[in-house]
Amino acid sequence: MANEVTVPLLPCASIDDIEAFYGVLGFRTTYKQRKPNPCVGVRREDLQLQFFELPGFDPEQSYGSCLVLTADVEGLHGAFAAGMRAAYGKVLVAGTPRMTRPRARKNADGVGGFSVIDPGGNWIRVFRNAAAAPGPATPLATTSAVAPVGRLGKALANAVVQADSRGSAAQAVRILDSALARPHAGDDDPVERVEVLVYRAELALVLHDPKTAADMLARARSVTLSADECARAASAFDNAAEVAAALR
Template structure:
């Protein structure tokens, strides 16, 4: 057999909310019904997701999840982020729905990934498709990098934000002279993102101020470009809190 296609079928509390959200991300509705049960089929290029509505369903208690493999991780994230900015004026980083940023995942052989948590509480886990090329070394170098890698597993993969906070706070409380300043920026920005997820805008603002005080060379600033982009999104979210 060949050319088989598997389509995730995920629960939600409101088909209308699901359709509206995924349209923001560039999906189109290929099928929708209200009876005998609310149902919708959504498609974005080769990405297919189907949803069914459940009366009394609580997105906070959802175990719905699926894995999306793509060779253009950054492009897909940029497209989703652009849709969010156009519809909401910002990238959604807190609450439900929301989206994480692409980060290397220690529990996925170092491949980068990000997650979309939709209005139904479903985790759409987008991961870079592995190639036949040998993978680079996946062991993070340095104390802060190891803490960041562990925190990403806890928050972005498991959804345990508070454990990720404990890991990062412990690392930030023990600065070392040889800490990589780029990783320091990445840790501070990620910690600010987690603070917003925990509805703690004051801590998030303080952490973003600390980011501005980290002195980087021109080369280091280029390496930290993604973190600074994330910081700008977080600052925009703070202005709307």
């Protein structure tokens, strides 16, 4: 048989909160009922999700998750980000709900992806579909070309696995703080330093530590970069702008 469709069914505390959030991301409601069991279905083009409401459900304790494979990781992230900016005035980078940025995943053979953590605490994990025609590539969302070469890049790759894949921001912070505490090596890449500092700022927000987030952003801005290095750090500075917006 061919052309089968699988639709994830995920838990939440409120189907109304789920419906409103996914509406921000460009989904339309395909089905909703209150009785006998509250549930809602949402759809955005070929991406379909369904949710069921559980009384007393704690999103922070959710294990709900699913994978989304797409040829255009950056395009989908950009559309979601635009919806958040229109609805909230910023991209949600901390709290629940929130969204991570497209980054290469060391634990997924370097394939780029991002995650949406919805109001139910479900992790919607978006990855590039290697079997599909490739979409426009960016330095943070391609494959082996982004393999880290410096010690800071390796620390960043390990931290991304912990926070963006496993949801352990605290462990990711320990990795980055250890790397940043070491004396500068002569071959340290200043772009990698900017990326580490900006990601550390993002994680500080996730851990409800705005003071550290602001300090890390200031340190990132103080790194001296050449014109070529500024171009390479463009994505990190875009992330810095989102973190700064979340601080306001």
